[in-house]
Amino acid sequence: MMKHYSVLLAECIEGLHIQENGIYVDGTLGRGGHSKAILNNLVNGHLYAFDRDMDAIEESKQYLEKMSEKVTFVHTNFSNIKERLHSFGVKEIDGLLLDLGVSSPQFDEAHRGFSYRFDAYLDMRMDQSQSLTAYEIINTYSYHDLVRIMYQYGEESYAKQIARKIEQRREIKPICTTFELVDIIKSALPTKVLNRKGHPAKKVFQAIRIAVNNELEELQKALEDALSILKIGGRICVISFQSLEDKIVKEIFHKVSRNEKVDKRIPLLPNEVVTPPYKMITKKPIVALEKELMENRRSHSAKLRIIERVR
Numbered sequence: 001m002m003k004h005y006s007v008l009l010a011e012c013i014e015g016l017h018i019q020e021n022g023i024y025v026d027g028t029l030g031r032g033g034h035s036k037a038i039l040n041n042l043v044n045g046h047l048y049a050f051d052r053d054m055d056a057i058e059e060s061k062q063y064l065e066k067m068s069e070k071v072t073f074v075h076t077n078f079s080n081i082k083e084r085l086h087s088f089g090v091k092e093i094d095g096l097l098l099d100l101g102v103s104s105p106q107f108d109e110a111h112r113g114f115s116y117r118f119d120a121y122l123d124m125r126m127d128q129s130q131s132l133t134a135y136e137i138i139n140t141y142s143y144h145d146l147v148r149i150m151y152q153y154g155e156e157s158y159a160k161q162i163a164r165k166i167e168q169r170r171e172i173k174p175i176c177t178t179f180e181l182v183d184i185i186k187s188a189l190p191t192k193v194l195n196r197k198g199h200p201a202k203k204v205f206q207a208i209r210i211a212v213n214n215e216l217e218e219l220q221k222a223l224e225d226a227l228s229i230l231k232i233g234g235r236i237c238v239i240s241f242q243s244l245e246d247k248i249v250k251e252i253f254h255k256v257s258r259n260e261k262v263d264k265r266i267p268l269l270p271n272e273v274v275t276p277p278y279k280m281i282t283k284k285p286i287v288a289l290e291k292e293l294m295e296n297r298r299s300h301s302a303k304l305r306i307i308e309r310v311r
């Protein structure tokens with residue numbers, strides 16, 4: 001198994017407030033670091049471990065199954081949480097963990113096509129059984145859709161220039177590889193941008209990846225559904241790695257935990273004061289401590305938000 005570091009591990013386990021007989025969901029199994037820690041805290045409870053990546057399921061299954069029979073592996077998108085749990089007869093959960101984004105093995109395995117550091121076919125699918133790939137987006141989406149994706153999901157200021165270059169190149173021949181895409185991006189950027197710190201293709205690769213995997217919509221649905229099946233006292237912990245994801249988590253958590261605005265001039269009896277059904281446990285997101293930051297590069301952009309159902 002590859003060397004692996006689970007981000008904000010202790011903070012997540014503490015944040016979940018694990019009940020030893022509870023039902024938990026790890027929506028992003030990956031290489032199983034968080035799942036293993038959850039299992040270590042269960043006595044008669046059960047863990048449902050979801051991942052849309054078959055490699056993640058197969059690798060983690062090998063060692064987690066040996067460690068415990070309290071785990072069920074589910075190869076699906078975490079946005080299917082409610083339906084899939086229902087098929088197992090589970091209607092309520094005590095907690096959910098989401099450690100979002102691409103895993104280190106996904107990034108580091110060249111053939112997955114996630115990284116601008118390796119030359120590979122333009123794939124970028126987390127779920128290898130899905131049909132939409134980065135190749136299809138780059139070679140068939142309209143100029144306007146490409147601009148929208150790069151601008152919205154990558155905050156790329158040169159989205160129009162890059163989309164124009166993509167259009168010109170694909171008229172000559174299909175754009176097949178990550179390095180071809182990197183070349184096109186570089187050819188569209190002014191020297192002052194190319195000389196900046198950081199890789200010039202970073203924003204576009206993030207944007208295409210988000211579009212291929214429909215990441216923001218899946219997150220929104222998963223959170224709304226998970227909140228609806230959370231038991232009283234149950235918690236949801238989400239680690240995000242970029243501002244678009246964090247914004248979704250923050251807005252949904254805020255919406256369900258804020259007090260309704262009441263007209264202060266109308267006096268209310270105590271039994272008329274309605275408290276919100278959820279309580280935000282983290283007013284500000286939890287970030288990694290110095291020690292973790294020194295040990296793991298990925299932890300630098302990690303933000304953990306936690307919410308609890310209170311009624």
Ligand SMILES: C[S@@+](CC[C@H](N)C(=O)[O-])C[C@H]1O[C@@H](n2cnc3c(N)ncnc32)[C@H](O)[C@@H]1O
Nearest residue numbers: 006028030031032033034051052053077078103
């Ligand atoms: C950062 S890794 C998780 C690492 C894991 N916590 C660990 O300790 O090894 C994210 C994982 O979530 C999966 N993933 C991302 N979005 C998903 C989604 N919408 N549904 C299911 N799995 C998803 C990815 O395939 C990847 O394996």
